[in-house]
Amino acid sequence: MARKLLLENINVPGINTFDVYRQQGGYRAVEKALKSMSPDDVVEEVKKSGLRGRGGAGFPTGMKWSFLAKPEGKARYLVCNADESEPGTFKDRYLMTYLPHLLIEGMIVSSFALGAKVSYIYVRGEMMPQIRILEKAIAEAKNAGFLGKNILGSGYDLELYVQPGGGAYICGEETALIESLEGKRGNPRIKPPFPAISGVWGCPTVVNNVESIAAVVPIINDGGEEYAKIGNGRSTGTKLISASGNINKPGVYEIELGLPVEEFIYSDDYCGGIANSKRLKAVVAGGSSVPILPANLILKTITGEPRLMSYESLSDGGFQSGSMLGSGGFIAFDEDQCIVRNTWNYARFYHHESCGQCSPCREGTGWMEKVLHRLEYGHGKMSDIDLLVDVAKKIEGNTICPLGDAAAWPVASAIRHFRDEFEWHVTHPKEALERNYGLANYAEFTNAI
Amino acid sequence: MLKVTEEQPIEFSSKLITEFNEIVTRYPEEKQKAALLPILHLVQAEYGWVSVPAMDKVAEHLDIKPIEVYEVASFYSMYFLKPQGKYVLEVCRTGPCCLVGAEKIMDYMEKQLGVKEGEVTSDGLFSWRGVECLAACGMAPVLQIGPEYTFHEHLTEEKVDQLIQELKK
Numbered sequence: 001m002a003r004k005l006l007l008e009n010i011n012v013p014g015i016n017t018f019d020v021y022r023q024q025g026g027y028r029a030v031e032k033a034l035k036s037m038s039p040d041d042v043v044e045e046v047k048k049s050g051l052r053g054r055g056g057a058g059f060p061t062g063m064k065w066s067f068l069a070k071p072e073g074k075a076r077y078l079v080c081n082a083d084e085s086e087p088g089t090f091k092d093r094y095l096m097t098y099l100p101h102l103l104i105e106g107m108i109v110s111s112f113a114l115g116a117k118v119s120y121i122y123v124r125g126e127m128m129p130q131i132r133i134l135e136k137a138i139a140e141a142k143n144a145g146f147l148g149k150n151i152l153g154s155g156y157d158l159e160l161y162v163q164p165g166g167g168a169y170i171c172g173e174e175t176a177l178i179e180s181l182e183g184k185r186g187n188p189r190i191k192p193p194f195p196a197i198s199g200v201w202g203c204p205t206v207v208n209n210v211e212s213i214a215a216v217v218p219i220i221n222d223g224g225e226e227y228a229k230i231g232n233g234r235s236t237g238t239k240l241i242s243a244s245g246n247i248n249k250p251g252v253y254e255i256e257l258g259l260p261v262e263e264f265i266y267s268d269d270y271c272g273g274i275a276n277s278k279r280l281k282a283v284v285a286g287g288s289s290v291p292i293l294p295a296n297l298i299l300k301t302i303t304g305e306p307r308l309m310s311y312e313s314l315s316d317g318g319f320q321s322g323s324m325l326g327s328g329g330f331i332a333f334d335e336d337q338c339i340v341r342n343t344w345n346y347a348r349f350y351h352h353e354s355c356g357q358c359s360p361c362r363e364g365t366g367w368m369e370k371v372l373h374r375l376e377y378g379h380g381k382m383s384d385i386d387l388l389v390d391v392a393k394k395i396e397g398n399t400i401c402p403l404g405d406a407a408a409w410p411v412a413s414a415i416r417h418f419r420d421e422f423e424w425h426v427t428h429p430k431e432a433l434e435r436n437y438g439l440a441n442y443a444e445f446t447n448a449i
Numbered sequence: 450m451l452k453v454t455e456e457q458p459i460e461f462s463s464k465l466i467t468e469f470n471e472i473v474t475r476y477p478e479e480k481q482k483a484a485l486l487p488i489l490h491l492v493q494a495e496y497g498w499v500s501v502p503a504m505d506k507v508a509e510h511l512d513i514k515p516i517e518v519y520e521v522a523s524f525y526s527m528y529f530l531k532p533q534g535k536y537v538l539e540v541c542r543t544g545p546c547c548l549v550g551a552e553k554i555m556d557y558m559e560k561q562l563g564v565k566e567g568e569v570t571s572d573g574l575f576s577w578r579g580v581e582c583l584a585a586c587g588m589a590p591v592l593q594i595g596p597e598y599t600f601h602e603h604l605t606e607e608k609v610d611q612l613i614q615e616l617k618k
């Protein structure tokens with residue numbers, strides 16, 4: 001079995017309590033950092049590790065930290081992004097539920113590295129149980145002297161608070177999250193200035209995903225170089241993958257980056273194959289925002305190389321024949337799923353979640369939802385298909401934040417790879433209401449069950 | 450946009466006010482507006498929804514304009530701007546849940562409760578609605594019930610029946 005850095009102790013009874021977590025070697029990274037390292041040393045280790053942001057964009061964490069402005073007399077903030085709302089992604093919920101102290105330990109080390117005296121964990125409001133878990137864990141850590149004034153006699157002070165959201169996918173976007181934390185609507189800000197210069201209350205701010213912060217713990221314990229030895233090329237370390245859809249074993253898996261996709265889908269160590277002995281039709285590999293790929297292209301790249309679970313391999317072939325690792329939300333579709341219906345569902349999601357600031361996103365997502373709805377319900381025209389491509393193109397790159405792109409890509413990629421299924425909805429409107437298109441012949445199956 | 454559906458002025462309990470005040474201490478001086486979202490959750494937990502008089506009172510408490518509260522309450526999907534059933538069953542309606550039967554669960558819920566999405570049952574106990582991805586796709590289909598947002602996973606028609614029976618007790 002692959003090495004686990006984050007979930008190693010997840011099955012230890014009581015690991016969600018401070019005492020058990022500590023007995024298992026927890027909070028060693030805080031001791032090491034605060035007693036024997038400078039903040040810059042910590043940043044250096046994270047740089048060496050090659051860790052890339054686990055929230056979706058994959059930006060190198062150490063580099064992001066080194067951009068943080070440090071003006072005299074101004075507070076600096078670390079905000080943990082636990083808004084987790086990208087369809088297909090549920091790893092952060094899992095981590096906070098079962099290993100709250102891993103996140104808190106990571107927050108302490110990371111806040112120390114950045115010189116933050118107050119840090120926030122912004123949790124989506126629906127995760128009230130996780131908010132309770134984190135609040136309890138913070139109280140335990142504080143009680144044990146790992147939070148509050150003069151932590152472990154180091155002279156470093158840190159207060160850590162949990163902030164609930166109000167239910168809005170857009171608040172996962174870092175500048176919308178900052179607005180929301182300030183008590184406002186979640187309207188993304190125009191960048192620049194970037195949060196590293198002007199974030200929460202105009203102060204320099206780093207926003208990092210839950211999993212990125214948790215990964216700092218093994219990086220400090222074992223050293224950045226050790227972490228960088230795991231994985232594949234520039235995809236270093238391990239990654240939590242949320243696996244859902246029509247597979248035998250949905251759940252959260254920690255993988256070493258570079259694992260072959262085929263192994264991930266069919267091995268009993270991971271997804272355990274497609275449920276009900278059906279065949280794989282398509283996969284959305286990195287959360288709903290990334291392009292959907294038909295089975296043949298998710299298993300092998302266009303040049304016939306085995307596709308790997310890594311930033312580089314999943315994006316091999318660009319958007320013509322590749323996708324993205326994104327947040328690691330891996331959604332598998334069996335042969336009975338309708339691509340048009342699924343695309344409509346996502347379009348509705350993005351329309352619902354658009355903050356409405358930019359016309360291309362606000363209007364475009366509404367158009368796409370409407371047109372996809374009529375295609376799915378048997379009132380579509382052939383020209384609707386190109387209309388969708390056109391609308392998607394007009395949104396992409398023309399908005400304040402990447403939600404516009406995130407709404408456009410699923411539609412554009414579904415039509416790119418499954419156009420025949422869209423056309424069939426137009427030519428066979430009645431039939432399309434009664435049955436699904438099935439596998440047809442667009443995918444050649446190297447791994448048919 | 451917002452309709453005033455309740456005119457009675459509201460007085461928050463001293464317990465609630467103590468909780469509000471504790472939340473405000475989490476932020477720097479003069480940044481008390483940051484307490485708005487958590488406070489609105491507390492108000493909704495207490496009253497079941499957030500009325501205009503309640504929002505006005507929150508504005509007063511945080512020393513911000515009422516419009517600053519309205520614009521926030523109407524932006525976020527979790528705040529109810531009109532009365533709901535005592536239990537609001539919120540079923541995830543997004544892609545991954547639909548791959549494993551969420552739409553059937555919603556149809557079934559509508560049939561069993563006898564009310565359409567967003568409506569309240571005549572005994573005032575239930576309303577239901579579809580909500581967007583709850584970050585639980587591996588446990589799909591799922592639903593949640595506020596104010597503590599308890600979770601019900603791997604839903605089946607039997608589980609929905611059971612849940613409704615239990616809540617009726």
Ligand SMILES: Cc1cc2nc3c(=O)[nH]c(=O)nc-3n(C[C@H](O)[C@H](O)[C@H](O)COP(=O)(O)O)c2cc1C
Pocket residue numbers: 052053054055056057058059061081082083084085086169170171172173174175207208209210212213401402403406
């Ligand atoms: C529409 C939208 C939603 C996002 N949602 C999340 C989210 O739920 N969680 C998250 O960590 N990042 C999310 N992101 C990415 C954040 O903007 C940001 O890149 C990330 O939190 C940075 O942390 P990382 O570098 O550790 O990944 C989202 C971005 C966009 C555009």
Ligand code: SF4
Pocket residue numbers: 170187188353354355356357358359361362399400401402403404
């Ligand atoms: S792209 Fe959409 S979500 Fe992002 S700022 Fe513009 S309107 Fe808002």
